[in-house]
Amino acid sequence: MKRLLAICTIASLLALHVTAQPTDGPVLKVYPDQVQAALSDHLYGIFFEDINFGADGGLYAELLQNRSFEYFPVRGEMNDGGYDLHALTAWEVVHRDGGEGRVVVTRAIPLNDVNRNNLEIFSWSDEGAVGVYNTGYDGIPLKAGENYLFSAYMRREVRGWERRSPYSLTVRLEDPEGNVLAETDFGDLSADWKKYTATFAPAASVPEGRLVILAGGRGKVQLDMVSLFPEDTYNNRKNGLRRDLVETLEAMQPTFLRFPGGCILHGWGIDNVYNWKHTTGDVAERKPNWNRWGYHQTYGLGYYEYFLLSEDLGAEPLPVVPLGVACSFTEFECVPMEHMDHVIQDALDLVEFANGPVTSKWGAVRAEMGHPEPFGINYICLGNEEGDTPEVRERIPLFVKAIGEKYPDLKIIGTSGLSPDVPLYGLMAELDVYSSDEHYYFPPEWYIDNQDRFDDWDRSKPLVFVGEYASLGNKMFNAVAEAIYLTGIERNGDIVDMACYAPLLARYGNTQWKRANLIWFDNELVVRTPNYYVQQLFSTNKGNVYVRNEQQNWPGKELGVSPTYDAAAGELIIKIANAGEATTLEIDLEGKKAHGKGTVTLLQGDKDAENTREHPENIVPVTTFIKGGKRIRVEVPAISVQAIRLPVK
Numbered sequence: 116m117k118r119l120l121a122i123c124t125i126a127s128l129l130a131l132h133v134t135a136q137p138t139d140g141p142v143l144k145v146y147p148d149q150v151q152a153a154l155s156d157h158l159y160g161i162f163f164e165d166i167n168f169g170a171d172g173g174l175y176a177e178l179l180q181n182r183s184f185e186y187f188p189v190r191g192e193m194n195d196g197g198y199d200l201h202a203l204t205a206w207e208v209v210h211r212d213g214g215e216g217r218v219v220v221t222r223a224i225p226l227n228d229v230n231r232n233n234l235e236i237f238s239w240s241d242e243g244a245v246g247v248y249n250t251g252y253d254g255i256p257l258k259a260g261e262n263y264l265f266s267a268y269m270r271r272e273v274r275g276w277e278r279r280s281p282y283s284l285t286v287r288l289e290d291p292e293g294n295v296l297a298e299t300d301f302g303d304l305s306a307d308w309k310k311y312t313a314t315f316a317p318a319a320s321v322p323e324g325r326l327v328i329l330a331g332g333r334g335k336v337q338l339d340m341v342s343l344f345p346e347d348t349y350n351n352r353k354n355g356l357r358r359d360l361v362e363t364l365e366a367m368q369p370t371f372l373r374f375p376g377g378c379i380l381h382g383w384g385i386d387n388v389y390n391w392k393h394t395t396g397d398v399a400e401r402k403p404n405w406n407r408w409g410y411h412q413t414y415g416l417g418y419y420e421y422f423l424l425s426e427d428l429g430a431e432p433l434p435v436v437p438l439g440v441a442c443s444f445t446e447f448e449c450v451p452m453e454h455m456d457h458v459i460q461d462a463l464d465l466v467e468f469a470n471g472p473v474t475s476k477w478g479a480v481r482a483e484m485g486h487p488e489p490f491g492i493n494y495i496c497l498g499n500e501e502g503d504t505p506e507v508r509e510r511i512p513l514f515v516k517a518i519g520e521k522y523p524d525l526k527i528i529g530t531s532g533l534s535p536d537v538p539l540y541g542l543m544a545e546l547d548v549y550s551s552d553e554h555y556y557f558p559p560e561w562y563i564d565n566q567d568r569f570d571d572w573d574r575s576k577p578l579v580f581v582g583e584y585a586s587l588g589n590k591m592f593n594a595v596a597e598a599i600y601l602t603g604i605e606r607n608g609d610i611v612d613m614a615c616y617a618p619l620l621a622r623y624g625n626t627q628w629k630r631a632n633l634i635w636f637d638n639e640l641v642v643r644t645p646n647y648y649v650q651q652l653f654s655t656n657k658g659n660v661y662v663r664n665e666q667q668n669w670p671g672k673e674l675g676v677s678p679t680y681d682a683a684a685g686e687l688i689i690k691i692a693n694a695g696e697a698t699t700l701e702i703d704l705e706g707k708k709a710h711g712k713g714t715v716t717l718l719q720g721d722k723d724a725e726n727t728r729e730h731p732e733n734i735v736p737v738t739t740f741i742k743g744g745k746r747i748r749v750e751v752p753a754i755s756v757q758a759i760r761l762p763v764k
């Protein structure tokens with residue numbers, strides 16, 4: 116209803132202002148057939164990092180937490196209110212109906228070399244049961260009418276007296292009161308580790324369910340890699356991703372996906388660096404890692420899944436490889452020069468994993484995982500926001516040389532370092548890389564003031580990838596400031612090749628990066644911020660070329676515009692971002708006319724307005740029609756962003 120009202124109000128406003136009359140307000144003269152800059156085909160994309168529980172507990176659809184009992188206390192930023200991690204985190208021990216027994220995490224007879232911890236349930240009473248339940252991430256959301264795929268590795272060696280004793284192992288879904296929603300019994304278990312599966316269809320929907328494992332009778336059972344996935348994942352993939360979250364990303368039409376970080380890439384120290392080789396193959400054989408943001412990563416969402424996601428989204432994969440140096444914000448460590456060969460080989464092997472034939476070592480691993488066709492990556496990113504240190508300067512050239520020699524067609528994206536001063540950009544120019552990645556997080560005013568950052572940029576230097584930026588807030592004013600900055604980026608589309616906001620995802624109550632994130636979520640809700648809608652609006656209304664334009668009677672930097680042309684659609688696109696007072700903008704088309712009707716997609720709200728868990732649709736874009744012509748008047752509300760599409764042939 117609110118949306119409908121908004122449509123009507125805006126439609127009537129626009130209807131009032133499509134007729135051309137002389138104006139004292141700002142005028143934009145647009146020359147639709149005079150190209151000023153070609154826009155990159157992959158200007159807008161997304162950057163995914165496992166921060167704020169973005170992967171485990173987020174995009175990765177696994178519902179159980181600590182499924183392989185490998186948690187331990189870690190360093191890193193702490194979760195809200197601290198985070199007590201141990202091998203039984205997210206698991207609770209239960210005794211039912213007088214059942215007696217003991218539950219321990221053991222390393223006796225591990226599942227494999229990388230997954231050594233497992234759970235032993237020893238029950239010793241004829242009555243009742245003993246066991247555990249998993250609480251997932253803030254509970255396990257269960258929906259009646261949907262299927263859930265349970266799996267676990269289990270073994271039970273039966274000796275002496277146990278042979279004569281009855282034994283049972285039951286796995287259930289329960290609500291928080293202990294009501295059973297689905298249940299299955301596992302009969303005889305093998306003495307060797309074996310994977311057991313079951314499909315559960317819960318009898319009722321509960322937002323905070325549990326998975327319960329109960330052993331009855333006498334004997335011991337060991338369990339590992341205990342897993343529960345919704346059958347309904349994005350593209351119905353096994354070991355898949357949360358449908359609602361990926362669909363939210365899909366709606367942005369991202370043209371690239373940068374992954375996996377971010378600070379998690381180079382880790383807290385060298386022992387904590389993100390190792391892509393540990394993220395491939397059977398999930399039970401992936402060596403988990405802890406995360407410099409203070410929690411654990413299963414690596415169930417690994418490089419294979421990232422490449423698959425890129426393919427599903429139609430986005431260029433931009434894998435980032437570590438450079439043998441740890442995060443410059445933590446304990447600075449680096450791999451000694453005499454061991455750098457291994458680190459460089461890891462980067463080369465990654466390209467083989469993505470692009471190599473099935474006959475190659477790493478191409479065969481990819482094929483075995485289900486993708487014999489190469490992923491066909493075209494880019495590789497060297498490092499995250501590296502510090503300007505002698506160690507970094509010594510190491511980066513080694514990668515550029517090795518990758519250039521082995522894969523001359525691969526485009527190398529270097530790093531300019533953290534700061535708009537781009538301390539490493541000069542080195543990237545010397546190394547002649549394809550483009551260089553710069554990051555900055557500042558208040559909104561910085562983006563408004565610096566919208567002309569690239570206007571006088573040295574065009575002889577590498578292209579620019581604005582790989583991380585955000586204006587430190589998710590209020591409407593932040594979104595408008597970012598939009599104004601993007602108008603400057605489009606004006607300089609010949610030098611700025613790619614741009615993406617960061618961080619992408621944040622789980623409510625589990626954030627390390629609190630001030631601004633593009634998409635917030637919990638187990639059932641996905642909240643798109645005003646900043647998200649700006650990214651979406653620019654991505655879906657980009658155009659191919661930025662066209663010549665002139666501004667008259669301009670109020671100042673608080674009004675940003677970007678006129679572009681979309682040749683395939685035959686449409687002139689004018690994006691307008693206003694951080695100031697409401698105004699009326701006159702658009703004069705020079706040498707051309709807009710025929711028939713166009714559309715206006717408008718995002719507006721109070722400066723401090725935001726989308727929250729309680730009011731997720733407080734700020735949403737609204738699309739209406741606008742009449743064409745040669746001279747068009749547009750209402751530009753205070754604190755607003757809009758994209759106007761006009762048919763201009």
Ligand code: AHR
Pocket residue numbers: 164166376377378379499500554583617618628
């Ligand atoms: O986006 C959050 C963090 O900001 C990234 O991990 C890091 O690259 C930057 O400092």
